[in-house]
Amino acid sequence: xxxxxxxxxxxxxxxGFHAVKDLDLDVRxxxxxxxxxxxxxxxxxxxxxxAGLEEISSGTLRIAGKPVNDVTPKDRDIAMVFQNYxxxxxxxxxxxxxxxxxxxxxxxxQIQAKVTETAEILGLSEWLDRKPGQxxxxxxxxxxMGRAIVREPSVFLMDEPLSNLDAKLRVQMRAEVQRIQRRxxxxxxxxxxxxxxxxxxxxxxxxxxxxxxxxxxxxxVLYDRPDNIFVAAFIGSPSMNLYEATITEGARSVxxxxxxxELQASVRAVHPGLAGYAGxxxxxxxxxxxxxxxxxxxxxxxxxxxxxxxxxxxxLMVHFTIDARRVQAEGTxxxxxxxxxxxxxxxxxxxxxxxxxxxxxxRFAIRSDGMQFFDPDSGAAIWS
Numbered sequence: 250x251x252x253x254x255x256x257x258x259x260x261x262x263x264x265g266f267h268a269v270k271d272l273d274l275d276v277r278x279x280x281x282x283x284x285x286x287x288x289x290x291x292x293x294x295x296x297x298x299x300a301g302l303e304e305i306s307s308g309t310l311r312i313a314g315k316p317v318n319d320v321t322p323k324d325r326d327i328a329m330v331f332q333n334y335x336x337x338x339x340x341x342x343x344x345x346x347x348x349x350x351x352x353x354x355x356x357x358x359q360i361q362a363k364v365t366e367t368a369e370i371l372g373l374s375e376w377l378d379r380k381p382g383q384x385x386x387x388x389x390x391x392x393x394m395g396r397a398i399v400r401e402p403s404v405f406l407m408d409e410p411l412s413n414l415d416a417k418l419r420v421q422m423r424a425e426v427q428r429i430q431r432r433x434x435x436x437x438x439x440x441x442x443x444x445x446x447x448x449x450x451x452x453x454x455x456x457x458x459x460x461x462x463x464x465x466x467x468x469x470v471l472y473d474r475p476d477n478i479f480v481a482a483f484i485g486s487p488s489m490n491l492y493e494a495t496i497t498e499g500a501r502s503v504x505x506x507x508x509x510x511e512l513q514a515s516v517r518a519v520h521p522g523l524a525g526y527a528g529x530x531x532x533x534x535x536x537x538x539x540x541x542x543x544x545x546x547x548x549x550x551x552x553x554x555x556x557x558x559x560x561x562x563x564x565l566m567v568h569f570t571i572d573a574r575r576v577q578a579e580g581t582x583x584x585x586x587x588x589x590x591x592x593x594x595x596x597x598x599x600x601x602x603x604x605x606x607x608x609x610x611x612r613f614a615i616r617s618d619g620m621q622f623f624d625p626d627s628g629a630a631i632w633s
Contacts, residue, residue: 251313251326251403251436252278253299258308260294260460268294270460272308276404279434281427283451285441286483291460292440293408299438300329300406313403328397329406332413334389336381336396343368343377346395367399370429387418394426398433405430405437411446423450444484448472456480478532478628481621482578487537487566490595491576493625494533496526503533503620506573506593510549515617522631523622531631532576532623537566539619540597542605546614553595555611560601567597567605578628 253276260269269291276282284292297303299310301322310317317325336345343364350360368374371391381389390410397405410426411419427450430437441447447454448468455465456479464476468484475481481489495504500523502509517523523531535551543550553569571593597613605611622631 252276252311253282253404253436253438254309254311254314255295255299256309256311258295258298258310259306260291260298260303261306268460269298272460272462274455274462274465276436276438279436281430281437281439281450281452283439283441283447283454284457285444285447285454286457286463288442289459290457292442292455292457294460295457296406296408296438296440299404300327301325326403327406328400328402328404329408330390330393330397330410332409334381334393334413336389336392338381341378341380342373342384342392342395345381345392346373346377346399349396349400363399367395370398370432371395385418386414387422390414390422391425394429398429403436405435405439407437407439409441410439412441412443419446426450445486448484454484456483458483474630474632475621476630478534478576478578478623481534481623481630485536487596487598489534489536489621490540491532491534491578491623492571492593492595493530493574493576495530496523496528498528500524500527503531503622505533505551506571508552508571508573510551510615510620512620513549513617516620519618520622520631522633526622526631530625532625532628534621534623535595535615535619537596537598539616540595540599540613541616542599542603543612543614548617549615550612551615552610552612553597555605555607555609556594558605558607563601565599565601565603565605567599567603567611569595569597569611571595576625 255272255274258269258272261267272295286292294303298305305318312325346367347360347364350363368377373391411422414422423446451468453465454468454471456463458479464471464480471480471484482491492505497504502511553571555567555569557568559566573593575593624631
């Protein structure tokens with residue numbers, strides 16, 4: 250077992266592109282760390298630097314406490330699982346799994362024992378004589394994992410290993426990868442662009458954007474206390490509703506378009522920093538699941554014109570419009586708010602059977618803990 254520490258890691262290419270900027274990240278012994286972010290955010294580059302497949306421009310990389318910047322990939326005691334499986338098509342499953350062991354010149358009996366054990370862990374025992382072309386996508390991915398597991402490395406590196414699978418199989422394999430990692434207790438760095446995958450799999454999740462680490466914490470912390478607008482918008486599906494708003498004088502309410510929403514004492518207590526924004530603009534965020542139908546609620550509410558209702562069986566997605574400007578933060582290169590749209594689209598996630606109809610005005614209750622606030626210039630969350 251081993252820890253992985255990235256200390257002020259940078260990657261700058263010969264054309265001047267700065268792909269990873271001053272990355273500080275610690276992967277604890279046995280931890281499942283997920284790197285997530287949009288395409289081009291630097292997550293795969295960071296993983297490849299840990300693997301030794303990309304040269305580190307500056308900074309120090311440590312595995313098990315030892316600097317490994319100048320250590321060759323084969324000597325770093327890591328195993329990598331790629332997006333495209335990278336299996337040898339002319340070899341059987343058993344031969345693919347055992348390939349690294351043969352290079353180590355283990356005895357046939359040792360190789361047989363390790364392949365048998367690995368196949369049992371992955372449920373591949375009955376497929377050992379098959380070629381990769383005879384397997385399903387999920388089975389091929391298991392073989393790729395088997396080739397990594399059999400080496401008994403100190404660290405697993407996984408680069409979007411499930412992205413080539415269909416949606417249903419991807420969900421199944423998410424659980425399978427977690428089960429195997431927990432059983433083996435191997436420190437793991439896992440790259441994905443899918444925030445749902447990141448939230449369901451990671452012990453901690455590192456959110457990256459434009460080569461910069463935005464926040465690294467447990468999935469629930471990222472959801473409940475995002476550090477900035479980008480993390481708030483990126484984590485959660487559907488995305489958080491973000492609007493340009495104004496804190497009123499005295500900081501007792503927030504003005505959202507033509508609506509004024511009371512800031513209850515519990516909200517002001519959690520966000521004492523709002524006192525410094527009295528009479529100033531903020532970005533107000535409310536997650537779809539924090540907007541149930543008002544149904545006579547006495548607390549703060551939000552009214553919107555219903556444009557579309559999506560029935561998903563266990564829930565309804567209610568798309569509505571208000572007269573406030575929606576903030577778009579996804580995929581931008583900096584922490585500042587880059588684009589504002591005039592129309593204030595929003596989404597509420599409500600229970601089936603809720604009395605909402607297209608073309609009508611609906612009123613949604615706002616959970617007292619459901620409002621989050623951000624500085625419109627820096628994008629930083631407003632807490633203390």
